[in-house]
Each structure stands twice: as structure tokens, then as C-alpha cells.
Amino acid sequence: MSFPDITPALRAAAPDLRGRLLANAEMAPLTWFRVGGPAQALFTPADEADLAHLLSGLPQEIPLTVVGLGSNLIVRDGGIPGLVIRLGGKAFGEITIEPGDRLRAGAAVPDVKLARAAADAALDGLAFYRGIPGCIGGALRMNAGAHGGETTDVLVEARGVRRDGRLVTLSHAEMGFSYRSSGAGTQDIIFTSALFQGRPGDRAAIQAEMDRVTAAREAAQPIRERTGGSTFKNPPGGKAWQLIDAAGCRGLRMGGAQVSEMHCNFLINTGGATAADVEGLGEEVRRRVKAHSGFELQWEIKRIGVV
Structure with a gap:
């Protein structure tokens, strides 16, 4: 259309x-x-x-x-x-090292690039970004995290532009972080950059941690497929992938979309899938998990646009 x-x-x-x-x-x-x-x-x-x-x-x-x-x-x-x-x-893809063991990154900077820049500067605390398949703007909006770290742990402030064109800077407290979400994400703000707090560390040890994160990702996640990362948030007291697996959804297909055999909290486009296939499969997974265990999975992947 x-x-x-x-x-x-x-x-x-x-x-x-x-x-x-x-x-x-x-x-x-x-x-x-x-x-x-x-x-x-x-x-x-x-x-x-x-x-x-x-x-x-x-x-x-x-x-x-x-x-x-x-x-x-x-x-x-x-x-x-x-x-x-x-x-x-x-304009939105640069990283600069600032006094006080801090890094400023544009909103378009891939999370993995921020992790590498911190490692190169021997700044610890940001290696977890190596395991997040997104960019800084998305990390701010959804409090992205992985491997024991979250954006809320390292953010100092975020800068952006409001819908009316006014520039704004939000402190950590004003971001309103919670699990996989940000209160600021409900506001009409387009994030343009963020300031992060690191801490002095050993470059070799930081690189070793990043290598560990990389190896864990490659061993457990279908990162070479057409996928969107973790599909559902972990519910309180449970793991999304375990609930999906227990409900018999591993490998489940709908059109060209499939629940990954490797990690069943990942949906993949096996080739020729439509958006309706992918979203419909996710909703079928939610239905089966609810029927099997009573848990109601919440989408972590954002779905936008019209059907």
C-alpha cells in the first residue's frame, strides 16, 4: 500500500x-x-x-x-x-570520553559500540551493552539490559527534543526507569544523546568480560537469523523462555515465522514471513503460555503501524 x-x-x-x-x-x-x-x-x-x-x-x-x-x-x-x-x-553516532570516567554517546550509537569505547578507555561497568542488539536511543526508552546490567545502572542524564522542538535534558531520576521501560518513554521526547558513568577498570579484564558476553550470546541466541531479540519480558518469578518451552512452543510456526529452536524467546523470519505472521505467532505463544501456566507474557518487542 x-x-x-x-x-x-x-x-x-x-x-x-x-x-x-x-x-x-x-x-x-x-x-x-x-x-x-x-x-x-x-x-x-x-x-x-x-x-x-x-x-x-x-x-x-x-x-x-x-x-x-x-x-x-x-x-x-x-x-x-x-x-x-x-x-x-x-551527528547522532559519536562517542566522546568526558572527565570523571564518563562517556557521552549519540542516540544512534549501537550499544555494542558503546561497550567497545568504554573498554578501549579502560572504563568498567558498561560491558553488558555488548549483549544488547540495539542503539542508545532504544536503550534509554526501554531501560535495555543484559547479563546482569541495565541502563539505569550507568545513566547520568539523557538529552532530547520534545515534539514542539524544545530541547530538554532529563536526569536519571526524571527518566523513571523500571524493568524494561522508562517513564520518559511515554513522553513526546526524541532522545538525541546520553551521558553514562563508568568506573576505572583493567582493560584486559573488561575485554574478557565482553568476550564472555559475546560467547554466551552466540551459544544461546539465534543472532545470525532475521530476528528481533528477546520477544517477551520475563514475568515476575519466571523466565519467558522456560514458560514458552513448557507450553510446547519451541519450533512453533506460523507462515514464514517460527519460534527459534535455539532460544524460544526469539521469533525468527525463516524467509517470506509477513509482519502479521511474526506478530500472530507471538500472540499464539502468549495464548498457549497463559493456558498452560497462567502467566500472561508481555511483549518486549515494540509493534508499530497499522495492520
């Missing part, structure tokens, strides 16, 4: 745009599942000021969606109405 072209109206409202603005841009190549319909309008800003310029003139009636690396994401087959913003390039 295709949407009406709203890019002329967006350019008229923000005439000094410098970034890339596309109508009916395909989203499937930008997601790890490789599924989903187009974005009505896709904007990649040149820098923070360019983003603020567009948002300051954006009509309230136009829906706004932000995507990152597309790792923990299902874009539905009908596509995404309104404006989709995807940060990228040098």
Missing part, C-alpha cells in the same frame, strides 16, 4: 530542513525482521538543530514515530502513518 504524500506540507512548515525527507519509504529493510509496510514520511535529520526545526513546525494532527536500528521492532504490514524519524550519521 501507499499513503498520500505529506512531504510537501512538512517542507512548507519547516522550510530550512537539511536532512533527508522521503515519502512512502520502505521500512522492511530498516528492521532486523525484514518485514512491514512503508512509512508515510521518513525523515533523517542532519543534526539536533535540524530535528528541532522540523518538530517546531510539525502539525499536531500528524502522528510521530521514532525508530532506531530496527532490532526490537515489528513494523506492521500496513505501514506507519504520519512522520517517522530515524536518527543516523555522524
